[in-house]
Amino acid sequence: MTPAAAPGEARVRAFFTRSGGGYRFARWGRPQVPAIFGAAPEAERALTEALRAVAALSPHGVAAEDRELGANALVFLAERWADLREVRGLPRLVPDLDRLADVLGATGANQYRIFDFDGRGAIRLCITLLCVDDDLARLPLPALALSQAAMGMLLWSDRAFLSESPVALLEGGRVILRPEIAAVLRAAYDPELPDASLDPAHAAALAARIGAEGEGP
The missing domain is CATH 3.40.390 (Collagenase (Catalytic Domain))
Structure with missing residues (x-):
């Protein structure tokens, strides 16, 4: 996984922090x-x-x-x-x-x-x-x-995709999930994580799993 595909804890937390404040994750x-x-x-x-x-x-x-x-x-x-x-x-x-x-x-x-x-x-x-x-x-x-x-x-933040789409258009018309979005989705469904969380520390657990995936064997 390239560095651009591995969002850090702050970036992950922003994906699930509501515009009115408060962290909320659900899958x-x-x-x-x-x-x-x-x-x-x-x-x-x-x-x-x-x-x-x-x-x-x-x-x-x-x-x-x-x-x-x-x-x-x-x-x-x-x-x-x-x-x-x-x-x-x-x-x-x-x-x-x-x-x-x-x-x-x-x-x-x-x-x-x-x-x-x-x-x-x-x-x-x-x-x-x-x-x-x-x-x-x-x-x-x-x-x-x-x-x-x-x-x-996922229950993304209401601000998560205001400035950037979750997908990327490649040459030839191919469409893919942006690498960082695909990485968050894969980590979000780790069976060891809860189905829902209101604790911002949950973002740290997500980011750690994304980082571990990027390191490879």
């Missing part, structure tokens, strides 16, 4: 079961493949069904936030959907994630809402799909 505690709504067939395939590929970084991977929820990694696409109000079943999943759609439209956001957690604090459900505005429409589909998969893999 999936079960297999992911993707379901995509409102996407054209090509986009649906790309999103599903990306979710499956990134989920493979965890020991849980993916499954055909969640016995409790059916599907638990849900992605909804719309051309306008207001259109989400017409999606059957979504108001039941997002009870305050009308107000949320108004707020997201007013702020010019183009994506929003909702997480739910089990009794241990592990992620049990992630709902990704995408408003495909001009900015998202300009992204190559593989980049959009892979970035969304990465952002739903």
